[in-house]
Amino acid sequence: MRLLKLYLLVALFALPLVASAAGLSVVFQATPLFGEAQFMPGALVSRTVEVKNTDAVAHALYTRATSTLSGGLEEAIDFTITSDTSHFNGTLAEYYGSASVFLGTLAPNETKVYTFGATFRSSAADSYQGKTTKFDIEVGFEGGEVVTDTGGGTTGSTGGTTSGGSGGTFGVGGSGTGVEPRVLGDSIVADFVNDFADNIATVYNAGAKAVARVLGDEDIAETEGAATEALQESNEPTKTVTQALVDTHCQLWWLLGFVLMLAGRILIEYVRAQKESYKLIRSSTIVFAAFIATAFATVILLGFPCSFVTALTVGGIYVLLMSVE
Known part of the structure; x- marks a missing residue:
């Protein structure tokens, strides 16, 4: 199975972020909301955002992405926002392009929990190697208070926002990133291992490990022998x-x-x-x-x-x- 590593370029604090503005209370599960050290192709990572309307009147709630840095990786990430219903289902790039996403109307003193989910597509190709994407998640009332997942927030009729630190970042290792090269090129590695297993089968002997040691470390020889046995079993x-x-x-x-x-x-x-x-x-x-x-x-x-x-x-x-x- 292909292993796709996501490298965190910002610090991930242990405690959730609690941010407040006049009439609005937002609790982010993490700050920034997304930041994964490793990610498997097709795996889902999700975080919750708890929002409470502390005002005496109802307010329409919206979210949007701000301070976005489009490095191309956002095209390969599927993004969802749900509560008791689905509010958004598309790519992260489409979330970037939305002026805002309507999250419903909160009654006075009403609290609602939203789940933001990101899935790295299992079909992600080598072309995404070395690419990154960065964004802040902003949650706020229409024409009023807003809060971001980086700790920033303002009040006022303009609905403006002030980011309070680095935003969430997704990154894929590749050439020049200081991590293992070709993290997405596992098909090439698999072909090499299969060819090598065929060649090593004539040399490896479980009863004479000294012979296998001429090829390198004994543990490597044992691994190659196991690969050969698996190949033979697949033909049975x-x-x-x-x-x-x-x-x-x-x-x-x-x-x-x-x-x-x-x-x-x-x-x-x-x-x-x-x-x-x-x-x-x-x-x-x-x-x-x-x-x-x-x-x-x-x-x-x-x-x-x-x-x-x-x-x-x-x-x-x-x-x-x-x-x-």
Whole structure:
């Protein structure tokens, strides 16, 4: 599974951020709200924001992204905002581009919890390597108080905001970032490991680890040996199916041959009966015995493996049938 690392470029404090403005109380689960040290492709990280209307009148609540730094990574991150309903579902880039996102109307003294979620797409390609994106999350009343997840906040009719520190940042390691190179190029690494496992299979021997040590550390040799075994095990189902088909065809051919042998025996008996004036009961007995033998062979031969034993069994039965007088 591909490992996609997100590197935190800002400090993440342990305690949630509680910010207040006149008539508005906002509790961010973390400050900044997002900042993950590691992220798996397709994994979801979510944070909550608790908002309370401390005013005596109802207010319409909005959110938007401010102080955005679009480094390209925002296109690969799916972003959602939910409470008792869905308020936003799109990419982080679309959240950046929204003038504001309506979060509903809060009645006087009403408190509501919102969940902000970010998912790094599992299909993220190497082109996102080394890219970053930065933003602040602003929550506030229409035309009134606003609070950001970096600790800033103002009051006033203009609805302006003052950021109180560094914003949340997503980053992907790559060339020039001081982290492991090609964190997204795992397909190249996988191809190399597979080729290397094929080559090392002829050298590695569990009973003679000294031989494997010429290739490097003993632990590495053991890992390569395990990779070889896994590769061999992956081929076993194909081999089993192929062998089963071969066995079935072989058994059917033996059965067809045996039926033809019985038909020949019946024909011989018929000719002899005509020539020597056999009684009807003798001919009927021979024919009945032939049918019984065919049914028996159908059950037995289809359970036999394709081997010398099968050939010997069919040949022996044929000799016995031909020797009956």
